[in-house]
Amino acid sequence: MSxxxxxxxxxxxxxxxxxxxxxxxGPPPRRRVAFVPTLVLLLGAVYxxxxxxxxxxxxxxxxxxxxxxxxxxxxxxFADNLADLTAYRDGIYWQWMGNSALYxxxxxxxxxxxxxxxxxxxxxxxxxxxxxxxxxxxxxVLMPPVILAIPQYLLLxxxxxxxxxxxxxxxxxxxxxxxxLGRIYATAAVPAxxxxxxxxxxxxxxxxxxxxxxxxxxxxxxxIFLFQFVAIWNNFLLPYIMLSDDEKFPxxxxxxTLLAQxxxxxxxxxxxxxxxxxxxxxxxxxxxxxxxxxxxxxxxxAVKS
Amino acid sequence: MSxxxxxxxxxxxxxxxAPRARSRTRATGGSVRRAPYAFLFPAVxxxxxxxxxxxxxAVYLSLRKVEVKGLGLGSGARSEVxxxxxxxxxxxxxxELVNGALRVLGYGAIVVPVMLGSALLxxxxxxxxxxxxTSFTRLAIFLPYAIPxxxxxxxxxxxxxxxxSPFYFLLDKAGLPQPDLLDGGPLFIxxxxxxxxxxxxxxxxxxxxxxxxxxxxxxxxAKLDGCSPLQIAxxxxxxxxxxxxxxxFFFSIIATLQVFAEPTTLRPLTNSVSTTWSPLMKVxxxxxxxxxxxxxxxxxxxxxxxxxxxxxxxxxxxxxRSKQEEAR
Numbered sequence: 001m002s003x004x005x006x007x008x009x010x011x012x013x014x015x016x017x018x019x020x021x022x023x024x025x026g027p028p029p030r031r032r033v034a035f036v037p038t039l040v041l042l043l044g045a046v047y048x049x050x051x052x053x054x055x056x057x058x059x060x061x062x063x064x065x066x067x068x069x070x071x072x073x074x075x076x077x078f079a080d081n082l083a084d085l086t087a088y089r090d091g092i093y094w095q096w097m098g099n100s101a102l103y104x105x106x107x108x109x110x111x112x113x114x115x116x117x118x119x120x121x122x123x124x125x126x127x128x129x130x131x132x133x134x135x136x137x138x139x140x141v142l143m144p145p146v147i148l149a150i151p152q153y154l155l156l157x158x159x160x161x162x163x164x165x166x167x168x169x170x171x172x173x174x175x176x177x178x179x180x181l182g183r184i185y186a187t188a189a190v191p192a193x194x195x196x197x198x199x200x201x202x203x204x205x206x207x208x209x210x211x212x213x214x215x216x217x218x219x220x221x222x223x224i225f226l227f228q229f230v231a232i233w234n235n236f237l238l239p240y241i242m243l244s245d246d247e248k249f250p251x252x253x254x255x256x257t258l259l260a261q262x263x264x265x266x267x268x269x270x271x272x273x274x275x276x277x278x279x280x281x282x283x284x285x286x287x288x289x290x291x292x293x294x295x296x297x298x299x300x301x302a303v304k305s
Numbered sequence: 306m307s308x309x310x311x312x313x314x315x316x317x318x319x320x321x322x323a324p325r326a327r328s329r330t331r332a333t334g335g336s337v338r339r340a341p342y343a344f345l346f347p348a349v350x351x352x353x354x355x356x357x358x359x360x361x362x363a364v365y366l367s368l369r370k371v372e373v374k375g376l377g378l379g380s381g382a383r384s385e386v387x388x389x390x391x392x393x394x395x396x397x398x399x400x401e402l403v404n405g406a407l408r409v410l411g412y413g414a415i416v417v418p419v420m421l422g423s424a425l426l427x428x429x430x431x432x433x434x435x436x437x438x439t440s441f442t443r444l445a446i447f448l449p450y451a452i453p454x455x456x457x458x459x460x461x462x463x464x465x466x467x468x469x470s471p472f473y474f475l476l477d478k479a480g481l482p483q484p485d486l487l488d489g490g491p492l493f494i495x496x497x498x499x500x501x502x503x504x505x506x507x508x509x510x511x512x513x514x515x516x517x518x519x520x521x522x523x524x525x526x527a528k529l530d531g532c533s534p535l536q537i538a539x540x541x542x543x544x545x546x547x548x549x550x551x552x553x554f555f556f557s558i559i560a561t562l563q564v565f566a567e568p569t570t571l572r573p574l575t576n577s578v579s580t581t582w583s584p585l586m587k588v589x590x591x592x593x594x595x596x597x598x599x600x601x602x603x604x605x606x607x608x609x610x611x612x613x614x615x616x617x618x619x620x621x622x623x624x625x626r627s628k629q630e631e632a633r
Contacts, residue, residue, distance in 0.1 A: 147360060266468075
């Protein structure tokens with residue numbers, strides 16, 4: 001694998017690169033490019049882009065071309081594949097896409113709201129049980145989804161809520177990691193004296209949060225929203241357990257069932273491949289657009305001081 | 306930041322009126338005291354409903370079983386009764402669950418070190434001086450994070466599949482032998498590769514973020530002392546990002562032991578992935594395939610406990626080691 005190769009080459013080459021400035025005592029030439037690190041990163045990038053490049057090319061192949069030509073070269077069937085995919089079961093693919101957008105969009109929005117208000121409360125107020133509440137919520141991160149998902153299914157079945165949009169949305173609204181990030185961002189972004197000033201001006205606690213605290217937390221909240229959006233968009237286990245009606249399936253589950261059927265009809269492979277390509281476009285586009293005014297580093301809870 | 310200067314300005318202004326502020330706070334003290342509880346109310350309710358209750362229910366179910374009287378026909382012939390720990394002893398002596406656990410441990414032994422090793426390597430390379438194209442490579446390596454595990458498994462699955470893979474096409478044209486990646490030992494590599502591909506970028510960002518938070522002065526001193534970039538990386542950077550390495554390890558262990566979507570997605574492409582390949586798949590199979598929610602619940606509890614023991618065990622070892630190092 002290329003990542004392994006990359007590691008080896010770096011290990012051999014790095015001392016050599018390091019020796020150069022040490023032997024020549026003068027100031028090292030400023031403009032020189034660090035060749036080895038750049039190469040290692042490029043190899044990593046190629047490895048990460050390879051399946052994406054493949055799916056872009058494979059989606060342009062007609063069914064016959066897919067099995068007979070090198071799939072890293074463009075084919076001629078993209079328009080047909082797209083039409084076939086749209087025609088498949090009266091456009092159920094676009095229904096899945098819409099469902100994914102609904103689950104991820106609404107779910108992330110609700111989740112961000114809960115994370116914001118909880119994180120703000122944990123950061124701004126000192127109250128009894130604060131650390132206990134925080135630690136217990138955080139422990140939720142460690143709970144394996146399966147120990148949650150199956151009893152969640154059984155409990156929701158008792159409330160007659162399985163196989164519904166709510167059954168996929170509700171269990172994901174509370175994100176322990178979101179609350180954790182919310183607290184970090186609120187601590188960094190909302191100074192205590194600003195809250196105090198709000199109180200002096202006679203504003204209520206909710207008003208201070210909504211009018212003063214919330215706007216200050218926006219960059220952090222965008223991060224929580226993105227994190228949750230990706231988490232829900234990528235989720236498979238929960239909808240797999242909760243849903244049986246394929247009209248309610250998200251993209252991931254829909255493509256999986258399509259592939260499972262493709263096992264008996266390889267003609268469906270072209271649909272799966274085209275569908276996969278279209279499914280990854282929205283998130284890639286989202287990250288490309290958003291990285292202009294938002295930093296990836298925020299995702300790991302980094303806060304500029 | 307401009308925000309900070311504004312705030313200090315406000316603070317100074319506020320302290321000038323401190324006596325009035327105090328009386329004001331006292332007047333609204335009740336609402337201030339109640340506010341955090343009100344703000345946390347939604348999170349706590351959701352936590353009780355979707356975390357505490359299901360966990361409690363799973364534990365309850367794991368201690369129950371269905372008792373069948375007679376032929377099991379008619380109403381009242383099947384009743385749920387307490388069964389103590391028998392579901393647990395049955396699960397622990399179930400060879401399929403044990404084999405699944407061993408498979409996942411083997412898989413994790415490949416995924417976690419390679420993924421985090423590459424993530425650390427890429428983060429260090431990004432943090433090197435005079436390195437080029439960083440914004441492109443950083444985004445490209447991070448990109449798989451945005452791709453669902455199911456679709457990642459689909460894409461790689463096709464790349465492993467001889468009839469459509471470009472690699473097999475080239476191997477075929479070159480007349481070279483074509484290994485079967487979807488069976489036996491290579492299957493582990495094939496599955497691990499999907500997880501490594503999907504997880505390296507996110508971990509790289511976490512490590513890179515903590516690398517960049519190291520003050521530049523630390524390097525300047527080392528450079529004046531004649532340290533090479535490699536020495537700086539090994540002696541300064543890696544020890545200083547050790548806490549974030551521990552954290553990424555911790556979460557990677559948890560995620561790896563939960564593997565479900567990727568092997569499930571590969572199933573339609575190969576007969577080598579059974580319905581019980583990973584412990585989680587076995588739980589799913591027992592709960593919904595065999596309709597035995599009681600033993601599924603017991604297995605789920607065992608997996609959860611094993612995950613917590615392994616991940617916290619790792620955390621303890623890591624902390625003990627770092628304390629030792631401090632003492633030295």
